[in-house]
Structures are given as C-alpha cells and as structure tokens.
Amino acid sequence: xxxxxxxxxxxxxxxxxxxxxxxxxxxxxxxxxxxxxxxxxxxxxxxxxxxxxxxxxxxxxxxxxxxxxxxxxxxxxxxxxxxxxxxxxxxxxxxxxxxxxxxxxxxxxxxxxxxxxxxxxxxxxxxxxxxxxxxxxxxxxxxxxxxxxxxxxxxxxxxxxxxxxxxxxxxxxxxxxxxxxxxxxxxxxxxxxxxxxxxxxxxxxxxxxxxxxxxxx
Numbered sequence: 093x094x095x096x097x098x099x100x101x102x103x104x105x106x107x108x109x110x111x112x113x114x115x116x117x118x119x120x121x122x123x124x125x126x127x128x129x130x131x132x133x134x135x136x137x138x139x140x141x142x143x144x145x146x147x148x149x150x151x152x153x154x155x156x157x158x159x160x161x162x163x164x165x166x167x168x169x170x171x172x173x174x175x176x177x178x179x180x181x182x183x184x185x186x187x188x189x190x191x192x193x194x195x196x197x198x199x200x201x202x203x204x205x206x207x208x209x210x211x212x213x214x215x216x217x218x219x220x221x222x223x224x225x226x227x228x229x230x231x232x233x234x235x236x237x238x239x240x241x242x243x244x245x246x247x248x249x250x251x252x253x254x255x256x257x258x259x260x261x262x263x264x265x266x267x268x269x270x271x272x273x274x275x276x277x278x279x280x281x282x283x284x285x286x287x288x289x290x291x292x293x294x295x296x297x298x299x300x301x302x303x304x305x306x307x308x309x
Contacts, residue, residue: 168275186219221269
C-alpha cells in the first residue's frame, strides 16, 4: 500500500470503542494491568514507575545504553509529565502499533488489522498521538516513520473524519503522546547504535532524527 492511503481512511479506525457505563460489554475504564483484559499502553508509564517499560525486544538494553541518551530521557519525562497533568477525556480502546505494516488494504480501504496484542486503553488524544507518530512505517518494505509534516497532516485528517477539532488540552495530549512514542523508538535506536552498530546501520528507522525534528533538540 502507498503511504498516503494510511491517513484519513485508517484514521477512522483508530479508536475502536468508547469505554464507559453505556457499554456493558466493555465495562468501566480499565486500570493499568490485565485485570480487565485491556490495560494502558506500555510506553506511557505511571509517574511512580520507571520512565521506560521493559523493551519490546530482548536486543534492546536501556540501562546499559543510558550514556548519551540523557536528552531522550529528558524529552520523554516531559511528555509523561504532560500526559499525567493535562486533563483527559473518556478512555477508549485503541491500537498502539498503528502503522501500515499492521494493516491490510482493499484498494484504498482498510480491510484487515493485525497485531491485536497492541490493543490498549487510553483517552482518544493519546491513541491518535501514538498512531500519528508511526502510521507510515513498514519495516519489511523499508517505509520510514513519518515526517513532522506528515504527522501534522495525519492529525488534521483525523479531526476532519472525527467531525470536530481537538480542544487545547486534547491537542497538548496528542503532541505529548506522539513525543512519548517517538522517544521510545529513539531509545531503541540508540540502544542498537551502542550495542549492535552493524544492525543499526542497516535498520536505522529514523526515530532519533524525528525526535530531534519534533523537539528542536
């Protein structure tokens, strides 16, 4: 599929369902963990938890590669602070590995969604911000992460499909969620550069460059 088909059409699918009293099949907003079947996204940790979750692949070692990554950690910490201090709306169930590699298309329409172990619960702005940070990526085909302009256009398209724009607080949460996801990707890339430079040279997915572009670092 082409990258430009992963924006507005896919954007309509990101928030799978609102979680609340009106939907008895889903129950109340799930707590962080597995008790309710759908927990919070792993990359957004609670204030009293370590900044980073356990990496998704055993090849990444954040502790052993902390040197030189201080600026990434600082950016991630600021994003987490925003996400835990700016008011959030109702939680929804969404897909937190929302990128073209995990989608199937029939023409320009999304026909299949894969990687359902990436489903989690958060407010809509966080789901959208996370998706905007990665929607274009397909590692198998060599498609990179989106540019800052493509991220902006994704969010704009989503708001049009949504039928209303984000409030100021929601927009701040979108940006913070985008930054948090990109910072996690940058930390993974930094780990590869330190521990597996040959692999990093071949699979440089662009997270560090994107984080610098988003933050002006």
